[in-house]
Amino acid sequence: QPAASRQSLARSARVGFLSTVAYLTIHYILQIAAQTLGYQFHPNYADPFLNETVVTIPIIAIVMAPIAEEVIFRGGLLGGIRGITNRIPLIGQYWIPATLSSLVFTAAHETSDPVLFASRFVGSMIMSYAFHAEGYTGSIFTHAFLNGLFVLPIILQATLPPLLAGLCTMAIAPISLILACDAYEKTSAEAPQKKSGQLVRYELSGKQALGLAATLMAGFLLLLADLGWIIGALGWIL
Numbered sequence: 001q002p003a004a005s006r007q008s009l010a011r012s013a014r015v016g017f018l019s020t021v022a023y024l025t026i027h028y029i030l031q032i033a034a035q036t037l038g039y040q041f042h043p044n045y046a047d048p049f050l051n052e053t054v055v056t057i058p059i060i061a062i063v064m065a066p067i068a069e070e071v072i073f074r075g076g077l078l079g080g081i082r083g084i085t086n087r088i089p090l091i092g093q094y095w096i097p098a099t100l101s102s103l104v105f106t107a108a109h110e111t112s113d114p115v116l117f118a119s120r121f122v123g124s125m126i127m128s129y130a131f132h133a134e135g136y137t138g139s140i141f142t143h144a145f146l147n148g149l150f151v152l153p154i155i156l157q158a159t160l161p162p163l164l165a166g167l168c169t170m171a172i173a174p175i176s177l178i179l180a181c182d183a184y185e186k187t188s189a190e191a192p193q194k195k196s197g198q199l200v201r202y203e204l205s206g207k208q209a210l211g212l213a214a215t216l217m218a219g220f221l222l223l224l225a226d227l228g229w230i231i232g233a234l235g236w237i238l
Contacts, residue, residue, distance in 0.1 A: 007202040011190060012134045014183040016141025019130045021180040023123045023142075024149060030122075034115050042113040054158040056223055061151045064219045066143035067212050068232025069105075073124075074131040074139045076235055077101040098128035137202045149176065209236045 034041070052060060081097035088096065102124035110120050123146065131139035152172060156165040193199035204212075213236035220229040 005198055005200045007200055008190070009137060009202045011187065011194075011199065012137035012202050013141045014187050015130055015134050015138050016143075017145050017183050018180055018187065019126045019138075019142040020145040020149065021176055023126045023146060024176075026122055027119045030115065030119050039115060041115065054155055057151050057154060058148070059219070060224060061147040062144050064216065064223070064226075064229060065147060066140045067236075068216055068226075068228045070127075070131070070136060070139045070143055071212075071232050071235035072228065073101055073105045073108075074128060075136060077104060078128055078131065094129065094132050098125055098132065102128055133201070135201045136204055212236045 078097045078101035081100050082093065085092040085096045102121055105124045106117055106121045110116050127139045127142045127146075130142040149172065153165075153169045156168050159165075160168065190199055213233040216229040216233040216236070220226065220233070
């Protein structure tokens with residue numbers, strides 16, 4: 001690694017946003033295609049934020065869940081499998097660990113509907129790629145942006161007049177595409193630096209990992225007694 005190499009948290013954020021927009025495009029195309037063909041999504045889907053407030057929803061969805069789940073599923077599960085399969089040519093570094101860990105991740109979130117299972121699986125594979133390419137910051141940003149764009153309409157509807165909330169919700173997609181194009185241009189411009197080793201992925205320090213663990217512990221004590229927060233906190237500490 002050259003002495004002049006630098007880390008870029010901004011790049012991780014851009015990669016995360018691009019990954020999010022790519023997944024959401026696939027997700028909605030899949031949903032529209034299924035509905036066009038007359039597919040009926042399962043009626044017993046439970047909104048995970050049904051009992052949360054407009055204040056706690058973004059904290060849990062955008063902060064707590066990405067911090068906990070990425071260390072559990074990407075760092076722990078994917079990383080553990082990769083430690084076993086990384087010597088397998090071509091598919092051992094990414095495809096095998098990403099596929100196996102994504103099956104577990106998806107099953108933990110969706111088991112009732114095969115179309116939604118497939119969609120979530122694609123999302124997990126994309127987050128796994130962000131982790132493979134950019135490390136924890138890449139997958140955490142992807143997870144956070146993804147959850148954020150999913151819950152943003154809920155927040156808008158709860159805080160704005162109906163007409164304004166509807167207009168803002170409709171603006172989410174075009175604004176996201178504009179931002180994604182900008183992120184793509186900047187990320188592409190950095191490609192030569194990335195290839196030469198002048199630009200490297202952002203590595204979290206020990207203090208930052210402890211800070212993430214403390215965040216999860218505070219969330220467990222103050223917001224939601226979710227076992228995942230405790231497991232995630234232990235993951236950052238260990």
